[in-house]
Amino acid sequence: MFIVEYLKEVTNAVKSLATGMKLTGYYFTHHKEIITQEYPDNRATLKMADRFKGEVVMPHDANNEHACTGCTSCELACPNGSIKVITKFDINADGKKKKAVDQHIYRLDMCTMCGLCIEACPTDAIKMANTFEHSVPDRNMLVKRLNNNGSKIREGVE
Amino acid sequence: MISFENIVKWIQAFLSAHLPHIWVLAVEAVIIIIAAIALFAILGLVLVIMERRVAAFMQIRFGPNRVGPWGLLQSTADTIKLIMKESIVPDNSDKFLFNLAPFMVMIPAMLILAPINFAKHFFIWDLNIGILFVSSISSISVIGILMGGWASSNKYSLHGAMRSGAQIVSYELSGGLSILTIIVLCGSLKVSDIITAQETGWWIFRGHIPAIIAFVIYMIAVTAETNRAPFDLAEAESELTAGFHTEYSGMRFALFFLAEYINIFIVCAVGATLFFGGWMPFHIGTWHAFNHIMDFIPSSIWFFGKTFFLIFLIMWFRWTFPRLRIDQLLNLEWKYLMPISMVNLLVMTVCAIYHLHF
Numbered sequence: 363m364f365i366v367e368y369l370k371e372v373t374n375a376v377k378s379l380a381t382g383m384k385l386t387g388y389y390f391t392h393h394k395e396i397i398t399q400e401y402p403d404n405r406a407t408l409k410m411a412d413r414f415k416g417e418v419v420m421p422h423d424a425n426n427e428h429a430c431t432g433c434t435s436c437e438l439a440c441p442n443g444s445i446k447v448i449t450k451f452d453i454n455a456d457g458k459k460k461k462a463v464d465q466h467i468y469r470l471d472m473c474t475m476c477g478l479c480i481e482a483c484p485t486d487a488i489k490m491a492n493t494f495e496h497s498v499p500d501r502n503m504l505v506k507r508l509n510n511n512g513s514k515i516r517e518g519v520e
Numbered sequence: 521m522i523s524f525e526n527i528v529k530w531i532q533a534f535l536s537a538h539l540p541h542i543w544v545l546a547v548e549a550v551i552i553i554i555a556a557i558a559l560f561a562i563l564g565l566v567l568v569i570m571e572r573r574v575a576a577f578m579q580i581r582f583g584p585n586r587v588g589p590w591g592l593l594q595s596t597a598d599t600i601k602l603i604m605k606e607s608i609v610p611d612n613s614d615k616f617l618f619n620l621a622p623f624m625v626m627i628p629a630m631l632i633l634a635p636i637n638f639a640k641h642f643f644i645w646d647l648n649i650g651i652l653f654v655s656s657i658s659s660i661s662v663i664g665i666l667m668g669g670w671a672s673s674n675k676y677s678l679h680g681a682m683r684s685g686a687q688i689v690s691y692e693l694s695g696g697l698s699i700l701t702i703i704v705l706c707g708s709l710k711v712s713d714i715i716t717a718q719e720t721g722w723w724i725f726r727g728h729i730p731a732i733i734a735f736v737i738y739m740i741a742v743t744a745e746t747n748r749a750p751f752d753l754a755e756a757e758s759e760l761t762a763g764f765h766t767e768y769s770g771m772r773f774a775l776f777f778l779a780e781y782i783n784i785f786i787v788c789a790v791g792a793t794l795f796f797g798g799w800m801p802f803h804i805g806t807w808h809a810f811n812h813i814m815d816f817i818p819s820s821i822w823f824f825g826k827t828f829f830l831i832f833l834i835m836w837f838r839w840t841f842p843r844l845r846i847d848q849l850l851n852l853e854w855k856y857l858m859p860i861s862m863v864n865l866l867v868m869t870v871c872a873i874y875h876l877h878f
């Protein structure tokens with residue numbers, strides 16, 4: 363019957379509106395739910411999510427060793443040329459020449475944080491850090507060398 | 521005891537002791553004008569910051585909390601900014617109407633203040649057709665909106681103005697019918713009579729379900745009449761930039777903005793008067809002891825408390841409900857609210873005739 367349908371529609375509408383108002387009313391009275399981070403007031407305690415992509419870094423261990431073989435896969439994978447890997451040849455113990463990374467240049471000012479370089483790296487030598495305070499007075503400071511001074515490849519990484 | 525009633529009496533006595541009759545009226549008129557403008561300014565500042573904080577908390581944010589304690593001075597800072605901004609008049613606009621429109625929106629808002637009882641025996645002009653006066657004047661404010669939209673010579677403004685016209689004309693109907701429902705109960709259009717009729721309990725409690733339905737319809741209708749979300753089709757930020765006030769800037773924009781908040785205050789004050797007994801304290805039938813305790817709270821606090829509760833309700837609507845499309849908006853009015861409020865009025869009339877209410 364038409365009138366029954368009509369009344370049902372009206373009650374359903376009222377019910378669904380009340381559900382919505384209940385939720386916003388809950389948020390209004392429960393301020394602990396607030397998700398706003400009052401940066402920079404809470405700079406000391408601020409915890410960024412691990413999935414946040416801030417910049418590409420190359421982790422070094424305690425012996426100043428990294429896992430980069432200088433294969434240039436990341437350079438090839440980068441869609442906008444933010445990475446330039448300069449390679450050199452090391453002479454190892456038995457006199458053979460071996461390719462190694464000389465300078466791993468990363469341009470933070472061009473990077474779009476797409477993460478393709480990280481996926482391309484066969485030895486997981488680079489990863490995304492969740493830092494975000496990147497503002498600097500001179501843009502040349504955004505061109506970074508990822509491998510540390512005097513660092514070398516970790517033993518056993520091929 | 522200090523109350524608004526005594527202050528008014530004291531001023532009246534003081535003036536008539538020192539001035540001839542005609543001057544007493546003139547001085548009082550000036551005092552009222554200043555008081556009304558001051559009320560508007562304060563209301564604007566308070567309601568804007570209230571809206572922003574309420575919105576923020578409902579959206580799990582903090583809102584403005586940097587300027588002054590708890591961000592209370594934010595709206596003052598915004599006003600200063602608006603005053604200093606250039607108020608641009610577009611070249612092709614109808615200059616006279618363009619400049620007139622903001623005032624055409626403000627003037628009805630000011631006029632409606634007249635019959636409202638702010639506290640016990642504290643009002644500007646308690647005329648015997650008070651509620652009729654309110655509902656007829658409030659429909660004039662659409663002229664200001666139409667004027668502003670038309671004069672801007674901008675397609676968005678025109679669209680917004682036309683929508684607002686359709687919207688206000690439709691929703692006046694159900695708003696008026698739900699007001700009538702209460703008028704039927706108390707049998708008077710005079711605001712102070714409506715309030716005294718609620719001495720033994722507010723109409724929303726005494727009027728059974730019809731009064732509650734009327735209240736719900738009234739709240740929906742006034743939300744639409746004040747052009748607020750979810751009925752903000754006249755402004756429609758997403759599709760019409762800012763609707764009828766797209767071309768307005770600086771202080772002229774501020775007047776439109778202020779008028780929106782003043783209108784909210786006024787419709788809520790009227791709603792509080794009709795359904796919650798205006799300044800009448802919370803009384804339960806013949807419980808004299810309880811009623812007497814309630815009388816100790818000043819009547820102005822009751823009035824403003826109820827009004828701000830209703831304002832909060834309207835803000836709650838705005839930050840909860842999704843917006844309607846223009847056809848849905850008109851559907852809601854003509855297919856749902858109007859028939860329901862007509863049936864409701866009929867039921868209430870039967871109740872009133874047979875004294876079925878408490």
Ligand code: SF4
Pocket residue numbers: 418439440441442443444445472473474475476477478479480
């Ligand atoms: S994250 Fe993307 S843009 Fe940035 S360096 Fe890696 S591949 Fe290039």
Ligand code: SF4
Pocket residue numbers: 429430431432433434435436437447463482483484485486487488
């Ligand atoms: S970072 Fe990874 S992909 Fe890039 S050169 Fe080094 S090993 Fe190859």
